[in-house]
């Protein structure tokens with residue numbers, strides 16, 4: 062369970078560039094919920110994920126994850142609790158290390174042990190099995206450097222890596238946006254099955270209105286650092302992509318640029 066109370070983030074406080082990215086956010090997310098997060102550019106979506114991951118420390122309010130008050134805990138101290146997959150397939154793994162080494166590092170996140178014990182035969186077999194389940198043939202390339210793989214292959218592995226340390230919360234920051242449509246579809250299917258298998262509480266930022274409604278159990282829309290829409294259950298089922306776009310128009314009070322939001 063995630064509980065955000067009266068959460069606020071102001072960047073550059075006291076400077077001419079001061080920017081309130083989030084204000085007065087109150088949000089409770091049940092264990093196992095899959096929340097899609099939408100909002101126009103600068104709405105505060107990445108900041109919200111950053112607060113949950115610990116990259117951004119709030120200027121006001123409280124962040125509780127799995128019963129732990131993590132408000133002031135830096136990213137490294139919540140690594141076993143929260144995992145994140147970024148839009149850039151290069152961001153979540155180390156290109157100079159092999160697939161196997163990247164998996165070993167991911168599995169050790171939030172734990173104190175080093176790399177050596179993580180690479181015993183039992184763990185190697187376990188990693189190979191997890192990679193074979195992707196059906197991308199990467200189990201035969203466990204000693205290839207990560208930088209040799211395509212964006213889609215890296216993103217699929219990033220998802221597997223996100224599930225290895227037993228984190229409760231998965232944060233997805235437009236993680237299919239840089240992939241071709243076929244690979245994006247594959248990565249979304251993989252996302253759903255990993256979320257289900259590992260009972261992860263998930264927040265997925267997307268600019269695709271279709272994705273926002275087709276996946277997950279709840280949708281929130283941010284605007285100007287506030288939550289302006291929060292739908293679940295039948296209310297969400299009855300929403301169409303067109304309804305969402307109309308809501309975007311209403312909160313922005315102007316027409317939308319095509320590059321700001323994807324209908325498909």
Ligand SMILES: Nc1ncnc2c1ncn2[C@@H]1O[C@H](COP(=O)(O)OP(=O)(O)OP(=O)(O)O)[C@@H](O)[C@H]1O
Nearest residue numbers: 072073080082100101102103104105106107108109
């Ligand atoms: N480190 C920072 N320093 C100063 N301002 C920042 C910083 N990070 C974000 N902001 C500002 O805070 C606001 C919210 O940014 P955020 O990245 O959370 O928006 P977003 O909804 O993810 O947008 P996008 O869809 O464009 O990625 C924006 O005005 C942004 O310029």
